[in-house]
Amino acid sequence: MRTVIRNVTALTMDPSRPLLTGIDIAIEGATLAAVGGVPADFAPDEAIDGRELLALPAFFNAHTHAAMTLERGWAEDLAFEQWLNDKIWVAESALEEEDVYWGAALACCEMVRAGVVGFADHYFWMDQVARVVEESGMKALLAWCHFGIGTEHELGQTPFEETVAFVERWKGAAGGRVRTTMGPHSLYMDPPGVLRRIAEEAHRVGVGVHFHLAESQEQMDNSVARYGLTPVAHAAALGLLDLPEATIAAHCNVVTGDDLALLAEKGTWVAHTAKTYQKLAMAMPPIASMIAAGVNVALGTDGPASNSDLNLFEVMRAVGLYQKGVQQDPQAMPRMALLRLATEAPAAALGFTGSGVLAPGRPADVILLDTTAPHWIPRHDLAAGVVYTANSGDVAYVWCDGRLLYRRGDYLTLDVERIRWEAERRAFRMVGQPMQSMRAYQG
Ligand SMILES: [Zn+2]
CATH class of the missing domain: 2.30.40.10 (Urease, subunit C, domain 1)
Structure with missing residues (x-):
């Protein structure tokens, strides 16, 4: 053509x-x-x-959970812990495998319409997301989110081997449009023994890793108390910042100067999802200091349950306005720099070099x-x-x-009418509500 x-x-x-x-x-x-x-x-x-x-x-999106479109608007005006424990995990306890297909398909419709062709996704039942990416013509770096249970070994709802098998099964599929990576949830949800195994498997398969890192002062304090290391230093000690392909560390809200030097030295990609931080009233990562320290930064949306959309125009704008305001400096985040953070930078983070x-x-x-x-x-x-x-x-x-x-x-590749209907029907089922075309403001 x-x-x-x-x-x-x-x-x-x-x-x-x-x-x-x-x-x-x-x-x-x-x-x-x-x-x-x-x-x-x-x-x-x-x-x-x-x-x-x-x-x-x-545009490329450096960090999301695409199928969380199903929880968009379900948990509003809440602090992070309530948002997660009282609402998101309750809804996700009713999640079925096929829901992930339709939730991700809805996300792909939304992203394509906003000019986004590639995304780094981190969720469950990732074969379903890979199918959507293959059919939609988009590009993605996919990670099967992995929780650890206990101190050193057994694991969440999906066996460890299954998440690794997914990475091998879809690596380089759809003519290279589907890339894969390892996906532990975080240093606080996966014990150190599991994280070391994840680094070993990443070396064996020849991939990187994508996980949540250093999101709060509480995580910082707990990490220092338990391991004598900041979360970033702990991730480095576990081998998660030295892998055959990119490490994507989502967030890094609370980091030290030494952490920034370490992230820069390792070439780690920090995915910055500014709208989520503002909406959930989380600490804002020091993105300007990160960039000044030579850290690789790329913009993302995070999941639609928090952001609440998958639109990089919105993220660029949120980052520019916030940084100019908080630094009291109109040149804090120039417009061409913001554009690069939403195009070339996330494309490189996902391994789509040249885009x-x-x-x-x-x-x-x-x-x-x-x-x-x-x-x-x-x-x-x-x-x-x-x-x-x-x-x-x-x-x-x-x-x-x-x-x-x-x-x-x-x-031209996605059946948006069917996808909208299926996604909304399943979203209401997950939270035990009857299907309605629209719901009123619940207060
Ligand atoms: Zn996330």
Whole structure:
């Protein structure tokens, strides 16, 4: 399949030529054949008029629990412990394997519509999520969440071997669009003996790890009291920061200066999900200090039960506004830096190297935004438009690996009507409520 986008403006995220106007972009198979300078003899199967459209690298989401779309709006205005113990785990106790398929499918519909083509997912029954990724044409790094029980050995609802078998079964599947990684829940839910085994298995299979790390002062205090180490230092001591592929440490809300030096030295990716921290009133990670210390940072949404959406426009905006406000510095988080944190950075964290930049030879993970809505006018600064005024309704076209997934309201790979119905029906069943099309505000 050959596509050409004519007369388009592109925010390429290529530092050598970040903004190109009135250019043509050529997609051939899964690859960007040309970004400007399309050869005259390039014969496309489809030509798109790119006037009034803005081309961007597609977004990637560095940390989520996609099927938690089913719990969106189920636990509101609660502190983290109540949110988790009284609401989320109660709903999840009724979770069935097929629910994960429909919850993840709903998440994929939402992400595609918001220009997100890849996500790092961490949940249960991950074969179901892998199926959705395969069918949707998206990309993902998938981890089967693993809880430990007891001090050193036996384990949660899914046997350890089964979670490892998942990693091997789907590694590199769907033409490389499905990648896998090990997925312990956290240092406080998996005992040290289990975490060491996870590091061993990651070496044997040749993958990385994705887990929650250092989310609160309480976790910091408990770790220091029990192990004499901060959570980050403990993760390093367990071998979780030295694996064949990337370590994604979600959150790192409470860290020391030494922790930042260690994360930078190890090349660990910190997934930063600012909206969740604000909504659950958690400590805000020192993202500016992390970046200044050389830590790899990438943006994510976390699960829709907390965020409450899967929209990277929203996350970029939340990070920019919060950091400028709290640092009392309008230059604290420049708009191009925010864009990079939602495109090239998470793509690299997930192992989809080459994505996140529009340049010849790169994967054709591209979106086109319609810039004709009133909130775009006048178009003085397109990067500011993307970060501070755009919304997911502006996304007009979405390609992943050169395959068109979405075109002006139409999903080309996902049956959105069926998915919406199945997901909502199952979400109400999980919490013991009758199916209704909408529920009133419950106070
Ligand atoms: Zn999470």
